[in-house]
Amino acid sequence: MKMKxxxxxxxxxxxxxxxxxxxxxxxxxxxxxxxxxxxLEISQTPIAQLWRRIRKKxxxxxxxxxxxxx
Numbered sequence: 001m002k003m004k005x006x007x008x009x010x011x012x013x014x015x016x017x018x019x020x021x022x023x024x025x026x027x028x029x030x031x032x033x034x035x036x037x038x039x040l041e042i043s044q045t046p047i048a049q050l051w052r053r054i055r056k057k058x059x060x061x062x063x064x065x066x067x068x069x070x
Contacts, residue, residue, distance in 0.1 A: 024032050040048045 024035075027035070040051045042048075
């Protein structure tokens with residue numbers, strides 16, 4: 001016998017995707033990308049913090065890269 005679930009993650013995912021589709025209706029891919037990046041820049045979520053650390057490392061040339069470009 002199946003128990004009734006209190007929480008349906010698939011239903012939640014579908015609702016979030018529907019909300020995002022409505023918010024982004026008529027936006028270009030570049031506009032959507034810019035909106036996501038702005039959100040990641042100010043968010044304090046763990047994934048946003050990780051994204052900023054990775055981006056910072058990517059944008060900062062390492063010592064080995066700097067010597068190779070001379």
